[in-house]
Amino acid sequence: MRKAIIVDDHPFILASVRLLVINAGFEVVAECGNGIDAVQQCQKHQPDLMILDLAIPGLDGLDVIRRLKEKEIPTKIIVLSSQQSEQFTLRCLQAGAVGYVSKKDNLSILTDVINAAMAGYSFFPQLTLDAGENTFFTGEAQKLAALSNREMMVMKYLVNGLNNKQIAESLSLSEKTVSTYKSRVLEKLNVSTVLALAEMAQRHEIE
Structure with a gap:
């Protein structure tokens, strides 16, 4: 089996x-x-x-x-x-x-x-037909695409209201490392507050 x-x-x-x-x-x-x-x-x-x-x-x-x-x-x-x-x-x-x-x-x-x-097929209905090959985004989406996978996960936890300590526990990282990731996310996305980050996340269905 x-x-x-x-x-x-x-x-x-x-x-x-x-x-x-x-x-x-x-x-x-x-x-x-x-x-x-x-x-x-x-x-x-x-x-x-x-x-x-x-x-x-x-x-x-x-x-x-x-x-x-x-x-x-x-x-x-x-x-x-x-x-x-x-x-x-x-x-x-x-x-x-x-x-x-x-x-x-x-x-x-x-x-x-x-x-x-x-049977050898893939299933990604959220993507547009050419999204698998065309990874070029514009505006905010381009900035989001530039985040690393770990930065994206830290962003997800931030917009869900978790603090640095809670994120550190969830990802098995130190609070200092999480703080560094948080600073990078805000800088790369050109936002200054978690509230602005949450508003951007909402526009792109990140929750």
Whole structure:
């Protein structure tokens, strides 16, 4: 039987996704609530499929994808996230994920996405047809595209009201490092306050 790992720190999502993955013909060999465990369990089990949230403790989802690709583990990764932003979707595609499903959609769509992924297809409905190849943005979107993946995750936590200490705990970083990332984000986006940052995030569906 094909093997799958589910990575999410919300018990309800885990339970719902587990049922869908099992119904799609997979054995769920591990469930993880943080990115560090996700990488370790993927190395251990070498699963055919991983369902991965982006906003997880330890290592964020983008870091998990990057590390698994660096280790050349051939697991097909489908991101399941509350984010609907094209910025995050494109980053997942570029990192090596094969699909992106919003938690705001009916989760039953995940079965079709899994089947498509295992047949060799990709699923990124948030992206325009040429977004995978054309990474040129204008104005604010261009500035957002210039942020590193870690800076994007710090921005996400900031606009959700987390302070430096809370972000540091979520990403397993020091408060000083988070403060540095925060300063870089504000500078690169040419905004001076977290409120202005939140307004920009809202315009680009980053939440």
